[in-house]
Amino acid sequence: DAMVIQNPRYQVTQFGKPVTLSCSQTLNHNVMYWYQQKSSQAPKLLFHYYDKDFNNEADTPDNFQSRRPNTSFCFLDIRSPGLGDAAMYLCATSRTGTRSDTQYFGPGTRLTVL
Amino acid sequence: AQKITQTQPGMFVQEKEAVTLDCTYDTSDQSYGLFWYKQPSSGEMIFLIYQGSYDEQNATEGRYSLNFQKARKSANLVISASQLGDSAMYFCAMRGLFGNEKLTFGTGTRLTIIP
Numbered sequence: 001d002a003m004v005i006q007n008p009r010y011q012v013t014q015f016g017k018p019v020t021l022s023c024s025q026t027l028n029h030n031v032m033y034w035y036q037q038k039s040s041q042a043p044k045l046l047f048h049y050y051d052k053d054f055n056n057e058a059d060t061p062d063n064f065q066s067r068r069p070n071t072s073f074c075f076l077d078i079r080s081p082g083l084g085d086a087a088m089y090l091c092a093t094s095r096t097g098t099r100s101d102t103q104y105f106g107p108g109t110r111l112t113v114l
Numbered sequence: 115a116q117k118i119t120q121t122q123p124g125m126f127v128q129e130k131e132a133v134t135l136d137c138t139y140d141t142s143d144q145s146y147g148l149f150w151y152k153q154p155s156s157g158e159m160i161f162l163i164y165q166g167s168y169d170e171q172n173a174t175e176g177r178y179s180l181n182f183q184k185a186r187k188s189a190n191l192v193i194s195a196s197q198l199g200d201s202a203m204y205f206c207a208m209r210g211l212f213g214n215e216k217l218t219f220g221t222g223t224r225l226t227i228i229p
Binding site for chain 2: 041042043090092103104105106107108110
């Protein structure tokens with residue numbers, strides 16, 4: 001049974017055309033994360049929500065925004081995608097965010113920018 | 115600040131053999147957590163095993179065990195009796211103690227199991 005669901009699995013967009021990626025969870029976890037992973041690299045955290053509290057990483061470009069309308073859903077908005085934004089985007093959740101708390105990942109959305 | 119180092123970019127292992135994936139870390143935190151994830155070509159990050167810095171025993175989960183040597187700051191993953199389905203990218207990661215929900219990942223090791 002899928003616990004962290006991401007839609008779509010593959011997204012193609014044009015340079016500069018806004019795109020929204022979706023993540024939902026059935027775990028009722030407090031914390032939701034968005035990571036960007038480029039080819040052959042480690043995942044890089046963009047931001048996370050602890051409940052409704054938004055936490056942005058210092059080096060996340062302004063082009064990336066996020067919304068969490070409720071506990072189950074979180075969205076990643078890329079306002080004007082550039083070629084450099086082509087990557088795998090991974091959503092993850094954890095119950096509390098403490099050091100021993102496991103992060104569970106979704107299957108990812110692979111974004112292509114033409 | 116935390117840092118994870120995985121020195122093996124790629125490994126080839128014969129099926130049914132045991133394999134050890136290396137991970138060393140650096141942190142100033144006294145309390146921290148260490149994680150291993152598997153990422154198949156499909157892209158999903160699959161949680162494998164967790165070790166807490168104060169855990170005295172090495173963690174085990176089925177065919178996976180974590181060889182934790184705190185003084186050496188190493189947390190190697192051992193996979194016993196490797197299978198073809200173990201072929202994937204493996205990431206070591208850690209999280210510190212306070213207000214640091216972020217996982218710090220290593221660069222990963224690509225494991226290929228040979229029939």
